[in-house]
Structures are given as structure tokens and as C-alpha cells.
Amino acid sequence: ILNVEQSPQSLHVQEGDSTNFTCSFPSSNFYALHWYRWETAKSPEALFVMTLNGDEKKKGRISATLNTKEGYSYLYIKGSQPEDSATYLCALFNQAGTALIFGKGTTLSVSS
Amino acid sequence: DAGVTQSPTHLIKTRGQQVTLRCSPISGHKSVSWYQQVLGQGPQFIFQYYEKEERGRGNFPDRFSARQFPNYSSELNVNALLLGDSALYLCASSRTGHSDQPQHFGDGTRLSIL
16 A cells, blocks of 8 residues: 655744655655645645656745655745645555555645 | 536535535546545545546445546546545546646535535
8 A cells, every 4th residue: 555644744834934844655666746735725736746756846936856766755835925824735646557645735834 | 728627516415325426627638536535634546537437446435436428527426425425525637647747626525424
């Protein structure tokens, strides 16, 4: 069974702080890793799809890195803003390549 | 372009009843996946369909079934509802369902079982 672990479970930061979260997964049979942002009362929004070891992706103040050999990905947010408050979900495709397996998410709260 | 649309938004049923949830993918997307999300957990995979064929099935009982229509819309059916089926049901679409494509989610259907 593919197990995707995210840490921390929740995080509270002040506006302007930079922060990062971790997604851990089994390093064997890697297909692709997805990051999604899920704001309250909205639908999950895709941030990044990462497929290669060493991948680095950036979208504005948010960036992500991938290490498939050791089985982890980091999501970074630079200069957090209140609008960054959301749950950030990491997901891996299963070995059959047919299903996204999600972690429980990291809930970020940014205070102004 | 319209995003993924799901209906209904909310639904209340009683134990033993049956329910049908509907999903329309983004235009041009041929793959639809269904997920169940309960509080405190990430979405859990139920089904993936591509070109009207079931491509994958998660660890859910046979009470759960789905289908995809020629226009790529999809329905999720749940029979003999249990209290534990209370959850947010999310539909997601992508062009082909391949792992290198992001999935686009709808707002979900909130199902409550009394």
C-alpha cells in the first residue's frame, strides 16, 4: 500500500514569514508527484506536477523540489500572505498509474 | 471555459437509500476520477474512467459503482448507504488521466447520511 506522509499537520505563521512543508513517500516505483492547494469553500487547485528526480518548480512565491531517490518533496512559500492560508496536499500516482494517492495535507494559517 | 461541474452540491439521504452523483469534466478532458474526502483525511481514490472504460478502482465496496458517458461526463452511484458514507465526493478531470497531467477538481458534492 502506497503511503504518503505530510508534515507538519498544521502550521501557523505571521505575514511575511517564509515556511516549508514536507511530503514523504516510498522511493521505489515512482511515477509522479502532485501538489495541490485547497482553500476553504473552494476546490483543490493544482500547483505542481513533478516527475523527475531533482525537479524544481516555481509559481510566484511558491516553489517545490523533488528527491525521488530518498523519497521526499519540499514545498516552500516565501513571504507568506494571508491569502496563502489553505491546506496543501501532496499526492503520488500509484504503481498502476491510475490513481492519485493523497497525504492528509498540511494546513497553513497566515496571520496579518 | 467552464471548469469541472458537479451536482448536486449537497444531498441528504437516509441509511439504505441509493444516491447518484454527477460530474461534467472540462471540455476536451476524457478522463474522470472520483474521490471521497472525510474530515481530517486527504481525498481517497474511488474510480478512474477514461474513454468510458474503468481504468482504476480504489479500495471501496461493490456498493460503489460508476460509469462514463460518450460525452465524458460521469456518474457515481452508491447503493445501500451507510452512515460512514457521509463525506465530500470530489470529481476531477484531466485530458488522458496520465500521471504527468494535473487533475482539475470540481467543488464536490457534500453527502450526509442520517
